[in-house]
Amino acid sequence: NAGVTQTPKFQVLKTGQSMTLQCAQDMNHEYMSWYRQDPGMGLRLIHYSVGAGITDQGEVPNGYNVSRSTTEDFPLRLLSAAPSQTSVYFCASSYRAGDNQETQYFGPGTRLLVL
Amino acid sequence: GIQVEQSPPDLILQEGANSTLRCNFSDSVNNLQWFHQNPWGQLINLFYIPSGTKQNGRLSATTVATERYSLLYISSSQTTDSGVYFCAVGRNQGGKLIFGQGTELSVKP
Numbered sequence: 637n638a639g640v641t642q643t644p645k646f647q648v649l650k651t652g653q654s655m656t657l658q659c660a661q662d663m664n665h666e667y668m669s670w671y672r673q674d675p676g677m678g679l680r681l682i683h684y685s686v687g688a689g690i691t692d693q694g695e696v697p698n699g700y701n702v703s704r705s706t707t708e709d710f711p712l713r714l715l716s717a718a719p720s721q722t723s724v725y726f727c728a729s730s731y732r733a734g735d736n737q738e739t740q741y742f743g744p745g746t747r748l749l750v751l
Numbered sequence: 752g753i754q755v756e757q758s759p760p761d762l763i764l765q766e767g768a769n770s771t772l773r774c775n776f777s778d779s780v781n782n783l784q785w786f787h788q789n790p791w792g793q794l795i796n797l798f799y800i801p802s803g804t805k806q807n808g809r810l811s812a813t814t815v816a817t818e819r820y821s822l823l824y825i826s827s828s829q830t831t832d833s834g835v836y837f838c839a840v841g842r843n844q845g846g847k848l849i850f851g852q853g854t855e856l857s858v859k860p
Contacts, residue, residue, distance in 0.1 A: 667846030678837060678853050684846040694847065695752070726794065730846055738782055738845060742794035 637662050640743035642727050648749045649717040657712040657746050659727030667730045667738070668710040669694070670702065672723040673745075679726065685710055717750045724748070753778045757838055757851035764828050764858050772823040772854045774838030782841035783814055784848065785823050789834045797823070797836075828858045 643658045661668065669684040671694075681694030683702040691702050699721060701713040710729075714721060724747050730740040754777040764770055776783075785797040798805050802816040809828075814821040825832055835855050839848040 669846040669848070671850075676852070679839075679850040681847060681849070686845045692847075695849070724792065728794075728846070732845060736781075737799050738841075739796050739799050740784060740786075740839075740846075740848060741796065742786075745792055 639663065640727055640729050640741055642725075642743035642746050644746060645744070646747045646749075648751065649714075650751055651718060653717050654713070654715050655717065657714075657725055657727075657748075659710045659712065659743060660708050661710075661727075661729040661741075662708065663729060663731070663741070664707060665729035665731040665741075666707070667732075668704065669728045669730075669740070670700070670710070670712045671726045671728065672696065672721075673726060674723050682712065682725075714748075717748075719750045722748060722750045753780065753840055753842065753849050755838060755840055755849055755851035757836075757854050759854060760852065761855045762857070764856065766828060766830060766858055766860050768828050768858075769824070769826045770828060770856070772825070772836050772838075772856075774821040774823070774840075774851055776819050776821075776838075776840050778819070778842070779816070780840040780842050782848065783821055784839050785812055785821070786837045786839065787832075787834055788837065788853070794837075825856075828856075830858050830860055832856060833858050 670682040671679040685704040727743040835853040
C-alpha cells in the first residue's frame with residue numbers, strides 16, 4: 637500500500653491564483669481530513685469527510701473548498717490564494733475498527749507559499 | 752469547542768533520560784491519539800488511547816478520561832526520539848481531531 641499520498645510536495649502561488657492540492661489513499665478508509673500546520677500553532681482542521689459525498693467544515697474552513705466523489709480521493713481547493721494561506725498542508729485518513737478504535741494516518745504534506 | 756493543552760512546550764534531554772509529556776483537554780472525548788512529528792515533518796501515530804494504559808517498546812501512554820488528561824512516557828530516550836509530540840482529541844466524529852500545540856523534544860547525544 638502507498639498509504640496516503642499528496643501532490644504536489646511544494647508549490648508557490650501568487651496572490652489571487654487558484655490551485656488544488658491532491659490527496660489520495662489506497663487503504664479504503666472511510667474518513668479523510670485536511671489540516672494546516674503553521675509555526676507554533678499545531679495542526680488545525682480545515683475540512684473533513686466521513687464518506688464519499690459527505691463533507692463538513694473544521695476549525696478554519698474559510699478560503700478552502702473540498703469534495704469527496706470517491707472513497708480514495710479528497711482534493712482541497714484554494715479558490716483565490718492569500719498570503720495568510722502560506723502553510724504546510726496535511727491530508728489524513730482513518731477508519732473505525734471493530735473495537736471502535738480510529739487511528740489517523742497522515743500524508744507527507746504539501747508546503748504552500750503564497751506571494 | 753474542545754481545548755487541548757500540552758506541557759511542557761519544549762524539552763531538552765540527554766540520551767538515556769526519561770520524560771513525561773502531558774495533555775489536558777477541556778471536555779469529554781472518545782478519541783485521543785498521540786503523534787510524533789519527526790524533524791523531516793512526517794507525522795506518525797503512536798497511540799490510540801481514549802482511556803487506560805498502553806505500551807509500545809520504550810513508549811507508553813496513560814489516559815485518565817474522568818480527569819481529562821493523558822500522559823506520554825518516553826524511557827531511555829534516543830536521539831531518534833527528537834521531534835514534536837502532539838496530542839489530538841475527538842468526539843464521535845470520524846476524521847475530526849483537535850490538536851494541541853505540541854511538545855518539542857530534543858534529545859542530545
